[in-house]
Amino acid sequence: MGLHREIRRIRKMGGATVAGYYARQISNLLIRPLNLVGAARCECPCCGWRGARFLNYVGYDETLANYVCPRCGSHARHRGLAIFLDRYAAAHEAPIRVLHFAPERGIAARIAADPKISYVTLDMAPHSVSVRGDIRAIPLRDASFDLIICCHVLEHLPADGPALKEIARTLKPGAAALIMVPMRSGWENLPTLEFGAPQPRLSDHWRLYGNDVAARIESAGLCCKSLRFSSFLTLQERERYQSGDDVIFLGTKTLR
Ligand SMILES: [Zn+2]
The missing domain is CATH 3.40.50.150 (Vaccinia Virus protein VP39)
Known part of the structure; x- marks a missing residue:
């Protein structure tokens, strides 16, 4: 189901757009360790998570910084x-x-x-x-x-x-x-x-x-x-x- 959806997206948007989307996901790999050591400036009122910053939201056309809760996924x-x-x-x-x-x-x-x-x-x-x-x-x-x-x-x-x-x-x-x-x-x-x-x-x-x-x-x-x-x-x-x-x-x- 997920694979079929991605294939459909590649057909509609082109391989370069979809490849860029996955490349931008890498930024979140750097944020997770930062949250282990940085001061807890951010807090999620949905689940109580606290940390240095939220994850980035990575869409096909945009990246929204400091946006997604690492624990509950809240936006x-x-x-x-x-x-x-x-x-x-x-x-x-x-x-x-x-x-x-x-x-x-x-x-x-x-x-x-x-x-x-x-x-x-x-x-x-x-x-x-x-x-x-x-x-x-x-x-x-x-x-x-x-x-x-x-x-x-x-x-x-x-x-x-x-x-x-x-x-x-x-x-x-x-x-x-x-x-x-x-x-x-x-x-x-x-x-x-x-x-x-x-x-x-x-x-x-x-x-x-x-x-x-x-x-x-x-x-x-x-x-x-x-x-x-x-x-x-x-x-x-x-x-x-x-x-x-x-x-x-x-x-x-x-x-x-
Ligand atoms: Zn949360």
Whole structure:
């Protein structure tokens, strides 16, 4: 399966691109020993790892320095989201029921360990989730969750409207969905860029999102506000967690 995927990538992108990708992976071989001796300036809030720096993320077209947790594999966005989730759960005294699509390993372990949270995970892929199913036809009852987490899922769908409608359907009135998607450069002033087909150089994404994300979420019947990591993390925290300043869209189902 993995080999077939690589052969397909070589055909689509050329051998030189794929060879360069593997060559750039070597940088991470140097970072691992550095973490054994360097001062622990970085910390992963998903798994508790501490070290001198995170591993580099190596993509086919880009390398993101100091980005991937060596222990749980969290990326910058997961670390900011983990802190937001901690504070969100702490602000709710009563137990909450959470639905998480395509759960990221570090975040999932952290949520599952919280005795106040009843945790349901859903994915189509054959790995360990509570429920196997499609986000566009969630096999769960209406109005059954206090919080839904949908992080970097919608860009893998040909159309995001059906999934957003299902999120709205399964949220309890007054409950919220935390939605994160890949944003295009300068997104605040630009609309979503639809490719019309999955892009192999962009992890098979169908689109890069723009300034219409809130409108898409509101089309599904939710009220939407956006918040940057910098609105709840100090600069020092963002340095320590290497979280960047990503944006979370908070879609809330109105009380009726
Ligand atoms: Zn981690």
